[in-house]
Structure formats: C-alpha cells, structure tokens
Ligand SMILES: Nc1nc2c(c(=O)[nH]1)N[C@H]1C(S)=C(S)[C@@H](COP(=O)(O)OP(=O)(O)OC[C@H]3O[C@@H](n4cnc5c(N)ncnc54)[C@H](O)[C@@H]3O)O[C@H]1N2
C-alpha cells in the first residue's frame with residue numbers, strides 16, 4: 354500500500370523558503386500614482402520634520418499661554434491683538450507679553466507664542482483689545498514642529514505594503530516616486546481532461562475550470578505578475594512541455610489538479626521527470642489539502658495544488674502568502690477578527706484543520722459560524738469571510754470558544 358508521507362505545514366513552508374533562497378528580488382522605481390499595494394524595497398526616511406513649523410490646530414488667537422492662566426468668562430485675560438497670520442506665509446509677527454495674533458487652522462505660530470485660544474473663547478472689546486475667556490496650557494491647540502515625524506525617522510521598512518494613507522504620507526514628504534520590488538513572475542497550469550472553459554457547452558462529465566481563475570486572481574491580489582495561465586489534459590508529455598516552456602520566465606508555477614494518487618494524477622511524475630531535485634514534498638498534514646506537492650524544475654518553484662477548488666485556495670493561503678512574507682522580509686502578524694464559535698467543531702487527528710467560517714454580529718457580539726460543505730464546493734468559500742485553524746493536536750473546538758478568523 355502506498356501512502357502519502359505527509360510533512361507538517363510549517364515544515365513545508367520552511368522547505369519552500371529554502372528552495373527559493375536563490376530568488377533575487379528585482380526593484381523598480383514607480384510614481385506614487387502606481388504605488389498602491391506595492392511593496393517597499395528600501396527603507397524610506399522622513400526628509401524633514403513634519404510639520405515643518407509649529408502649526409495651529411484651530412482657528413484662534415496665538416498667545417503666550419502664561420498670559421491666559423486663570424482666565425475665564427467672568428474674569429477674562431485682556432490682550433492686545435497685533436495682527437493676523439496669513440496661511441502659507443512665514444509668520445512675520447512677534448508676540449510679546451500681553452499680546453495675541455489671529456491664526457487660522459494650520460497657520461504658522463508667530464514667534465513668542467506657544468498656544469492658541471479658539472475663537473469661541475475670545476471677544477473683541479475695542480479695535481485692538483481682546484478678552485480671552487479661557488486659559489490654555491503651553492502647546493495647547495498646537496502641532497509642534499516634528500511632532501508628527503522628525504527628520505530621518507524611518508517611515509517604512511522594506512516589505513511594507515503601501516496603503517492609501519502611506520501614499521498620502523509619501524506625497525506629504527515630498528516624494529514623487531518610490532522604490533518597490535518588481536512583482537515575481539508566476540504562471541498557473543490547470544490539469545484535467547474534464548476541464549472546459551467558462552461559457553463552453555457543459556456536456557455530461559465536464560467541469561468548468563475555476564481554479565485557473567481563482568488562483569490567478571489570488572496571485573494578482575498578492576501583487577504578483579501572472580505571465581501565463583494554461584489548461585492542459587492529464588497527459589504527461591503535454592504537461593512537461595508546458596512546464597518546460599513556462600519555467601523560462603516564471604519564478605513560481607502553480608499546478609492545479611493531478612496531485613493525488615489516481616492513475617491520471619501526473620503532476621508528481623511530470624515534475625520528477627524534469628531533473629533534480631524534482632518533487633521534494635508530496636503530502637502535507639492539512640485538511641483540506643493533503644495531496645499538496647512541492648518541487649523545483651530548473652530555478653522555478655513548483656507548487657502542485659489539489660484540484661478541489663477549496664483545497665487549492667486553502668493551500669495557496671498556507672504556502673504562497675508565507676513565502677511572500679519571507680521573501681519581502683515582512684515581520685509580525687496579519688491581524689484577523691475574533692468571535693464566539695456557534696457550534697462544536699471536531700478535529701482532524703494528525704492534521705492541521707481549516708474550517709471556512711462566516712462572521713456575524715448581534716447586539717455587539719461577534720459570532721463565528723462554520724460553513725458546511727466539501728472541498729469541491731467553492732460556494733462554501735464564497736459564503737465565508739475567512740477560515741479558522743484547528744492545530745494538529747487540538748481536540749476540537751467547543752461552541753462558545755473564542756476563535757481567531759484568518760480573513761481572505
Ligand atoms: N485514493 C486517494 N484519492 C484521493 C486522495 C487520496 O489521498 N487518495 N486525496 C483526495 C483529496 S484530499 C483531494 S483534495 C483530491 C485532489 O485531487 P487532485 O489534486 O488529484 O485533483 P483532480 O483529481 O485532478 O481533481 C479533483 C477534483 O477537482 C476538480 N478540479 C480539478 N481541477 C479543477 C479546476 N481547474 N477547476 C475546477 N475544478 C477542478 C476535478 O474535476 C475533481 O472533481 O484527491 C482526492 N482523492
């Protein structure tokens with residue numbers, strides 16, 4: 354009897370990292386308008402203090418805070434207004450004891466002042482005299498120079514994925530361009546005599562190809578370039594010819610289907626027949642996804658994913674995302690959401706077990722409900738917000754347990 358010799362998910366992740374140690378990430382310079390979701394390749398430091406000058410955070414009167422101590426509506430401080438600060442210009446005024454000046458939100462504080470009193474708490478007595486009806490402490494209503502960021506402070510480390518707020522910040526720092534990693538080149542091969550393209554006549558026994566589309570979309574979502582998607586028959590020679598052609602450009606090839614032990618499951622033989630090291634892993638201790646294959650053809654990483662559409666995507670999440678994190682040098686966790694489990698879940702002994710779940714909210718409480726179905730049912734994943742993990746030796750989960758959902 355031939356059984357798959359499974360390796361743990363962590364072991365497989367480590368093997369993949371080693372297999373990819375030769376991969377050298379190229380970098381490129383792109384404009385900020387192209388930078389959304391791209392990965393920073395060099396440390397980026399702040400070229401100047403932000404803000405570059407003390408700024409008022411309100412419309413009000415710049416004062417020496419000590420002049421306002423004890424001021425109230427019934428006993429206001431009496432100050433002489435010496436002028437107005439204009440937005441976007443250097444403040445020319447100087448505030449002496451007993452003086453104030455109008456400053457708009459974001460305007461530069463004049464020399465000598467250290468706080469701003471909001472206009473709501475100020476009343477004009479005559480042409481130059483103002484009643485200050487509220488005390489303000491030093492630094493009150495002021496964003497001090499460098500309070501947001503100081504010069505040379507590291508804004509982003511390599512590996513950071515740029516979000517809208519990051520792109521705004523880079524613009525605010527005066528950057529027009531950013532150095533990012535070039536996307537890895539990837540390809541998807543779906544195998545199966547039964548596969549037809551979406552829209553083709555659905556004859557008996559045929560299956561519409563979903564994995565090519567879901568896997569290519571997952572790769573693109575992760576910022577990778579998909580150079581080719583191909584569908585091949587369960588034919589060793591055809592698969593090897595396709596692999597031989599694609600390894601010329603692809604850093605990683607995902608092969609969907611043919612990963613199991615059936616007579617037509619040819620992915621392993623195809624990879625093994627193309628030189629050393631060939632297949633390095635066949636079998637991962639995970640549910641779903643047990644027949645996973647990992648190997649190398651020339652310098653290209655080959656990941657053989659189970660043909661079942663849910664299994665293919667689960668394995669993608671377990672292997673490709675950590676590889677990217679490793680290559681990009683990303684540290685830390687990917688935060689998920691958590692909530693109370695609505696039913697008991699049995700474990701899958703000896704295997705990490707991933708269960709698709711939907712998250713709902715009721716009276717401020719989050720609930721996590723497993724979505725039932727088999728690994729061939731992609732609609733189960735469509736209904737789900739993410740998945741929860743049961744560890745290899747975990748004895749199931751109980752209704753009411755607080756669980757962490759890995760979002761996808
Ligand atoms: N004797 C055994 N049989 C199976 C085992 C095993 O250990 N021993 N493992 C089972 C598990 S678990 C899975 S998962 C599947 C994996 O099968 P394969 O990777 O060999 O995939 P196929 O047989 O080619 O296809 C399985 C299933 O998925 C459908 N499929 C395939 N490609 C696509 C696609 N691109 N789009 C949509 N659907 C696809 C295919 O039609 C089959 O229905 O093996 C079990 N068997």
Ligand code: MOO
Nearest residue numbers: 641642643664728
């Ligand atoms: O474990 Mo297989 O990968 O779906 O059923």
